[in-house]
Amino acid sequence: MKNNIRVERAIKNITQAELAGLVGVSRQTINTIESNRYVPSTVLALKIARVFEKPIEAIFMLEEGD
Amino acid sequence: MKGFNECRNYLDKTFGNNFLSKTFDICKVYFTFGKLNFTIMKTRFLFPYWCKYLGVVLFVIHVPIVLLKKSSDTLHSDIAQNPHLYLILTTLLMLTGLVLFAFSKERIEDEQIAQLRMDSLQWAVYSSYILLILSLAIASNKADLEDLVHMHVWVPLFIFIILFRWKMFRNNRLIKDDAL
Numbered sequence: 001m002k003n004n005i006r007v008e009r010a011i012k013n014i015t016q017a018e019l020a021g022l023v024g025v026s027r028q029t030i031n032t033i034e035s036n037r038y039v040p041s042t043v044l045a046l047k048i049a050r051v052f053e054k055p056i057e058a059i060f061m062l063e064e065g066d
Numbered sequence: 067m068k069g070f071n072e073c074r075n076y077l078d079k080t081f082g083n084n085f086l087s088k089t090f091d092i093c094k095v096y097f098t099f100g101k102l103n104f105t106i107m108k109t110r111f112l113f114p115y116w117c118k119y120l121g122v123v124l125f126v127i128h129v130p131i132v133l134l135k136k137s138s139d140t141l142h143s144d145i146a147q148n149p150h151l152y153l154i155l156t157t158l159l160m161l162t163g164l165v166l167f168a169f170s171k172e173r174i175e176d177e178q179i180a181q182l183r184m185d186s187l188q189w190a191v192y193s194s195y196i197l198l199i200l201s202l203a204i205a206s207n208k209a210d211l212e213d214l215v216h217m218h219v220w221v222p223l224f225i226f227i228i229l230f231r232w233k234m235f236r237n238n239r240l241i242k243d244d245a246l
Contacts, residue, residue, distance in 0.1 A: 028240075029178040
């Protein structure tokens, strides 16, 4: 699964730490999601989508091998 | 749900009273509603954050007691005279310290940390039991066996703490490399 959180963050102009604070996780978690080392739970993915005010598919998408 | 009901009917038929089925209902409610805690992304059953420091303090306290005992076997101190008191002061202090340190919350607790904790716990249990089995297989006498089993009281916890701390450290270091 890949995501474009980094891009969305740049559009909204917020840092990893600010996004982490908004969804209630640690900054490390946002960092590992952005670098595709951790797949968030559905709840966390929905929360992140809510912060960016976009549907979840606009932020997280499946890859070929998934 | 079907499995639960079948099992409950079986128990009712076998024992002919409602006690077991009531117990079963309570368990069912617990397992159903207990899962709510996962959806708010919190790990259950962890000690508060300050217990980490308490754990370190308890562990540190037990070290001088052991050293004192080792260096003063001929000395007639209360602790050296009373093996029960000695056991309580060392083993219990150490174990309580390790458990508190191992299973207290992080400053910010979230689902990724919970996953790291689970991974470390699984590997700690695997490796410590493999270690125990191998060492029991090559142990030659009864004293060795007893020592090994005694050692196994703290080895799994110890491996878990090292693994978990290592994973957390690596996680924190990556973020520094990738700082924005």
